[in-house]
Amino acid sequence: MYGKLVVDNNSIIMYEEKQMKRVYIFVIKEHFKRNQQMIFLIGPRQAGKTTVSLMAKEFTNQFAYLNWDNLDHRKIILEGVNSVAGFVGLDKLTSETPIIVFDEIHKYGKWKTFLKGFFDTYKGKVHIIVTGSSRLDVYKKGGDSLMGRYFPYRMHQLSLAELGRIDLSEKEINEPFQSKNQDFEKLLKNGGFPEPFLKNDSRFLNRWKTLRQEQLIKEDIRDLSRIQELGQIELLAEILKHQAGQLTNYSKLSNKINVSSDTIRRWIKTLQGFFYCFTIQPWSKNIPRSLIKEPKTYLWDWINVDEEGCRAENLIASHLLKAVHYWTDCGLGQYALWFIRDKEKREVDFLVSRDKKPWFLVEVKLSSKGGINKNLVYFQEKIKAKHAFQLAFDMEYVPKDCFKYTEPIIVPARTFLTQLV
DSSP states (O other): OOSOEEEOTTOOEEESSOOOOOHHHHHHHHHHHHOOSEEEEEOOTTSSHHHHHHHGGGGOSOEEEEETTSHHHHHHHHTOHHHHHHHHTTTSOOSSOOEEEEESGGGSTTHHHHHHHHHHHHTTTOEEEEEESSOTTSOOOOOOOOTTSEEEEEOOOOOHHHHHOOOOOSSSOOOOOOOOTTHHHHHHHHOSSHHHHHHOOHHHHHHHHHHHHHHIIIIIIHHHSOOOOHHHHHHHHHHHHTTTTSBOOHHHHHHHHTSOHHHHHHHHHHHHHTTSEEEEEEOOTTOTTBOOSOOEEEESSGGGOOSHHHHHHHHHHHHHHHHHHHHHHTTSOOEEEEEEEBTTOOEEEEEEEETTEEEEEEEEESOSTTOOOHHHHHHHHHHTOSEEEEEETTSOOOOSOGGGOOSOEEEEHHHHHHTOO
């Protein structure tokens, strides 16, 4: 969380340092209007999942919160479904549907069985939010399937669009807006995790980065996986910081860390599961001699990338991933993030697909000088993507809708990003 949590007389959650609502609180509200399924709010440590779930208190007068890491809360959960129901007040007639939050419950070995039993017993009588710092499918120790009983929502850190717009839209692309208070520069400098972004203090940021990685490796991965070689995992995490946006060569990584290529693949998958990094695959349809094997790896927290150009590319990758996850999770369609590269080493940084068809291409540049990248033109023609953008970090905001243009065009990164999520 960020700031000191307080509750005023109107039961509105706020923060003494700065009040900040997130788009995800409105996602929760809209979900419970339409669905009975549980919400699985999944995302990286310190992205604000607990904060957002607590904000759901404003939707009802009957709200309960149980955190597995709290020993008193854990006792209530371990006593079973009826114990939790009593804690929520499901034995009383109420005018509103209660909301209960289960935080970090995936650390409980029988969490799937527990949630299935609770949901099946009280379906329609209570709204359920489940949150977790690691993917809720990482920790698998038996239990019945929860298929059909939940919808996942993947929560990301702050983005330029969310800093200026948190209303829900029935379409993917919004009108651009002028961002405020140097938000673009602060995102590039401090990252999108709420606490360091709001503090905007370099000394705090340096300590926060170090502590967060230690907690990720030495607590989360140690406690929720069977991996013993934490020192080598930590070395792999450090190497990936210097290879953000590059092709992932498992053989070279295995030589550096002195383990097998299969082990590297498994460890990168583990780091993905705990939201340290993410990979995107190459698009191969309609691409002669396309690259079809090696993915590119990026970090969830782009401030860990030191080189200026690589950090800019990673920031765009993170914004695009947030958008495709949000659009997919909200039911607007099936979206995915790719890159394009062929054996002649022609490459475009990103492709966003919609319902398995190319939608728009994105090339990232620090400068607007030099004209349109010829590879952007080449690949748009090959795959018939509707849009092709070359984002320039040195351009000032322009109040024009980038998505009105179908030919390859250079656009300000500041404009483009405000049209996403």
